[in-house]
Amino acid sequence: MRDYSVPPLVEPLGSGGLADSVYELAAREPGLPQIARRESPDGSSGPWRETTAAAFAAQVLKLAKGLLTQGIGFGDRVAVMTRTRHEWTLFSFALWSLGAHVVPLYPASSTEQLRWVLADSEACAIVVEHEDHAMTVGSVVDGLPQLRHIWQLDAGCVRWLTEEGAAVGDNDVHRHRWAVMPEMTAAVIYTSGTTGRPRGCVITHRNLASECDTILAGWGRLMGEPGEQPSVLAFLPVGHVYGLMVTVMCIRGGYLLGHQPDISARELMPAIRSFRPTCLYAVPYFFEKFYAAARMMAHTAGRGEMFERAMEVSRRYAEAAEAQALGTGPGPSTGLRARHAVYDRLVYRRLRDVLGGRTRNVVSGGSTLSRELGLELAGAGIVVYDCYGLTETTCAVTAQPPGRPRFGTVGRPMPGASVHIARDGEVWVHGPTVFNGYTGRAEHAARGDSPRPDGRRAAPPGQEPPGGPHGGAPGAHAPVQYEETLRDGWLGTGDVGFLDDGYLVITGRKKDVIITSAGRSVSPLMLETRLRAHPLISQALVVGDDRPFVAALVTLDPEVLEQWRKGREQWGPSGPGYGNSPSEELEREVGRAVAAANSAFSRAESIRSFRILPEEFSVADGLVTPSLKLRRAAITRMYAAEIEELYAS
Template identity: 90%
Template sequence: MRDYSLPSLVEPLRSGGLADSVYELAAREPGLPQLARREGPDGSTGPWREMTAAAFASTVLKLAKGLLTQGIGFGDRVAFMTRTRHEWTLFSFALWSLGAQVVPLYPASSPEQLRWVLGDSGACAIVVEHETDAMTVGSVVDGLPQLRHIWQLDAGCVAWLTEAGRPVEDNEVHRHRWAVVPEMTAAVIYTSGTTGRPRGCVITHRNLASECDTILAGWGRLMGEPGQQPSILAFLPVGHVYGVMVTVMCIRGGYLLGHQPSISAKELMPAIRSFRPTCLYAVPYFFEKFYAGARMMAEKAGRGVMFDRAMAVSRRYAEAAEAQALGAGPGPGAGLRARHAVYDRLVYRQLRDVLGGRTRNVVSAGSTLSRELGLKLAGAGIVVYDCYGLTETTCAITAQPPGRPRFGTVGRPMPGASVHIARDGEVWVRGPMVFPGYTGRSEGTATRHAAYPGDLRAAPAPGQGQGPEVGGAHAQDHYEETLRDGWLGTGDVGYLDDGYLVITGRKKDVIITSSGRSVSPLMLETRLRAHPLISQAFVVGDERPYVAALVTLDPEVLEQWRKGREQWGPSGPGYGNTPAEELEREVGRAVAAANSALSRAESIRSYRILPEEFSMADGLVTPSFKLRRAEITRMYAAEIEELYSE
């Protein structure tokens, strides 16, 4: 199978923009809880306090009036270098009320990255969290003449702007809002940049509306129990399209939206337990850490063996249920159901309680979740709906069908979208969520200009310095040369199996050994990470005689693993003379398990355990935890050479 598509579930956005849903919901259900925030200074501590739809709309309107007084209007781009805070949502919808555009950035952006993104996007203002961020922006501002404002959240910029907007009539904002059309740019979101400079993806109001409305129509019933208002805790970085999509989806769907700025396990997990989300949106790394942490806690309590047995039952139960849903089996047998019921009381319920107790379905995107982990979680009552997409597709372009997930795949095309497998195995996609192009100075752009509606030149822009035509200084944005008749070449390699997409790797990452054997590192790396001790894996072997790997270990799991071995002493049964020797043996078993389904020519023949994990601080992983392969290869060149000199 080389092509698969599904008919659309929703009508494309015909008029207006994303901000309309804020005011429409406030008029329709003014008392509906819309946002939940904590009372701490950055929204990360204290009890949760709810804000109604009417209060949220009023707050957005007041901030939009303040932005008007600062000259923000049609086509202006405002950057954000913040964590996932409620102010992000507030500012975004205030800007969309004015026909302005958001440019989300990662909080840890370096001065060089800032200079590039702010210059490439032409942002006229930036919102930062605190003084340190403001100083980072200040260090590059000399080369950015278009940057007019730096607003600091911790210095009270929301209250200041709200006060400044008091004299402005409400109707001035609405006149802007009523002139917004779906083809206008809503956001410029920069790719993670695993190779080369990040590219600015122009995302329209229609792109985001199509993505979110399709999810709400097709998967909305999975977000909560019937009659229950779904509640979503946003903690994904808003510098990533995934985080932006979750925010917009909640507002358009009338869901209760909470924000969690810190993603450290020490702060995130208590926030999840207290907020009690009905559905969870995360990346595979989160679920891998969640599972490893649960197993570690079970081992600490002396229940490690029971946990492993329970998860083995969970896997078999989910596999049987999956086959039944796909029409390929009768479902779990009576004996398996009985054992599953026992372990549900003893193990699975506690696992669900860690996520607040109300979560039954979760969404994973950013990279592929392993089939093994997906089955184990599903059998424990936490069904993972794996998705696939890019910044260029406004997040998901494929997703697991409701009630029919096929673990180890990334699902079928979203309704209204199409997937095509090219002759070389590259995945091509098309649909209403696919972007129109990149910003004008980004790499790989062609020369044909992106289309903007021409009837907005008369749109009002009180207090605004530049002309009100849509696009303004940004009319140089272009369609990207890989858009062929609406088809986007993703750069990923995969295949279709009964309409379900399986991603096998990145086209440019395929390893070709010196013997001519082609190997996809993604599959091997995913299999290695299935072992609780292994946090990350980096497979090498291009133009080398065989495949090898660098692995990093999870510090918390490693500490618990060592404590478990200490009780036996250095000569305990089944263990080596030193912890280091046994650790090498344990990782060796993980490598052997990863190799078990492969030929010898494709197998890992040598590996090295690194002393620390790859991190964003070192520039070795993206904010969605994808490996920056070129940077890792450069930094660990000596270690890679040793893998072959041995």
């Protein structure tokens, strides 16, 4: 199968912009709880306090009036560099009320990244979280003549701007809002930049509305129980399109939205338990850590064997239920249902309680969740709806159909979208959420050239652009469309995969495919995903380009490693690994994980050698993007000596 399409579920946004939903909901249901905040200044601690739709709309309007007094208006770009805080949502909708563009920035952005994004986006103002951020901006401001304002949240900028706008009439804001059209720019979102400079993706109001409205219409019943207001705790970085989409979807859908700025496990898990979301949006790394922590706690409490038996039953139960939903099997047997019911009381309920007790369906994006983990969580009553998308597709362009997930895939095209598999295996997508192009400077810098006067370049020879409509967006910041990326409205994703009965399976990135010196092509993604299935392994990077065989660098989860060491001490002289040093036994344990990963591949594609690294890759050291993707080139440069030793031995 090379092509698959799903008919649209909602009409595209015909008029107005994203800010309209704030004021329309306030008029329709003024008392509906809209925002949940905590008492600390950054919203990271204290009890939750609810803000109604009417009160939130009033806050947005007052802030918009303050921004108007500072010269912010139609077409202006304002960068927002904060963690996932209430103020981020407040500023975004205030800016959209004025027809301004939001430029989300990661709080951990380096000085060079900050200088590039502010210059490329031509931002005239920036909102920062605290004094350290303000000083970072101050260090690059000399080269940014267009940057007129720096507003600091922890210095009370929201209160100050609100006071400044007190004399401005409401209609001065509404006149701007009423002039916003769906095809106008809402946000310029910069890619993570795993290689080269980040590129600014121009996302319109219609793009974001189409994404959110399709999810609300097609998957809304999964967000909570009938008659219950869905509630979502946003903790994904709002500098990423995924985090942006979640906040906009909640506002448009009238969901209760909470914000959690601190995403360390120590702070995030208690926040989830106290907020009690009805649905959770996260990335595979979160679910992997969640599962590993639950497993570790069970073993620590002496219930390890029961946990392992329970998860085996969970996997088998979910496999049978999946086959039944897809029409390929009768469903779980009577005996399996009975064992599942027993473990639901003893084990599965405890897992759900960690997520607040009300979560039954969760969404995973950013990369593919392993089939094994998806099955085990689903059998425990936490069904993972895996999805796939890029910044350029305004988040998800494929998703698991409601009630019919096929674990190990990223689902079928979203309603209104199409997927095409090119001759070389690249995934092409088309639909109402596909962006209009990149900011001009970002695209020129990435290509090292200049566009033709009409902003386009000829398609490379030998390509096969599938047909489809395409439309641009007018304005002073018109996006540049390059046919290497966009061809007649179709986006070449750079990912490689295949379609199975309409379900998309992603096997890797085109640029990441390893070609060994023997000419063998290996996709590292599949091997890395299987390696991370072992609770000890936190991250894995497979290498082997122009080498005689495939090897891997792995990092270990510190908490699971500590528990493993304690368990080894408890085994005593008759336990596993007796006679080996701790490092030798650890090497053996990781070796078993490598062997398990290799079992799904041919010998030529298997990992022959590995190295355990002393610490995890992190955003702080520049080895991981803020969306938790590995920066392959940076890792291979930093660990070049270790990689050489893998092959020298």
